[in-house]
Amino acid sequence: MFFAVVQTVVPPVARAVWRPEVVGVENVPRTGGVILASNHLSFVDSVVIPVVVPRKVVFLAKKDYFEGTGVRGTLQRAWFEGLGMLPVDRDDTKAAMASLDTALEVLGRGEAFGIYPEGTRSRDGRLYRGRTGVAHLALSAGVPIVPVGLRGTQELQPVGATLPRLAPVSVAFGAPISPAGYDGVPLGRARRELTDTVMAAIAALTGQEEAGDYNNRAPDA
Known part of the structure; x- marks a missing residue:
């Protein structure tokens, strides 16, 4: 129920305050x-x-x-759950692997799953090489990938800032990329090629310089 409340109230208020520029949202399948x-x-x-x-x-x-306690912890937990987020222990390798199974369950229910192939936030504004978990999910679930390009969110809430502020933000959605074209391709190669295709599409949407290497997670990222 809280999810329904959050989804009814937060999006229109956030759009009214932030006024994000949105392009290509019709590329996101409705079901x-x-x-x-x-x-x-x-x-x-x-x-x-x-x-x-x-x-x-x-x-x-x-x-x-x-995992917070008291009133603040309860409200924070309800907020994240209301936004549709699921908890994962990124410092536990087994739990991180299990998160892929969680993602497959979400996709299996016919829902939309959001992922950052870079693995963590870019601190220098460049676009880092994608990790192949995104392709693993698409190939395993047989679902399309919609590339998303964000601009300006690093100013909306910079690293270390507690709350968002006002800043120009744009969100661009590219054409869906189907995993079907990789039928018959060796799995490891298919994952790498599909991931690289997705990252190239994201780069085209954002105009970011490509780092050409993986991004390592900072302690507080």
């Missing part, structure tokens, strides 16, 4: 399993995308956000 693969510039990315997409989008979030 059925789909992966939204985005660049990652700020913590608030996982709020901005659901705000502009006309359907529920599930993201994974650090389990710390769900």
Whole structure:
């Protein structure tokens, strides 16, 4: 029920305040399993995308956000759950692998799943090489990937800022990328090629310089 309340109240209010520029939202299927693969510039990315997409989008979030105590902890947990986020322990390798199974369950229910192929936020504004988990999900679930390009969210909520501020933000959705074209391709190669195709599409949407290497997670990312 809280999810319904949050989804009814937050998107229109956030859009009215932030006034994000949105392009290509018609590329997001209204029904059925789909992966939204985005660049990652700020913590608030996982709020901005659901705000502009006309359907529920599930993201994974650090389990710390769900473990607070007292009134504040209860409200914070309800907030993240209301946004459709699911907890994951990113410091536990087994739990991180299990998160892929969680994602497959979400997609299997015909829902939208949001993911950042870079793995963590870019701190220098460049676009880092994508990790192949996004392709693993698409190939396993047989669902399309919609590339998403965010601009300006690093100013909306810079690293270290507690609350969002006012800043120009744009969200662009590219054409869906189907995993069907990789039938018969060796799995490892298919994952790498599909991931690279997705990252190239994201780069075209954002205009970011491509780093050409993986992004390592900072201690507080």
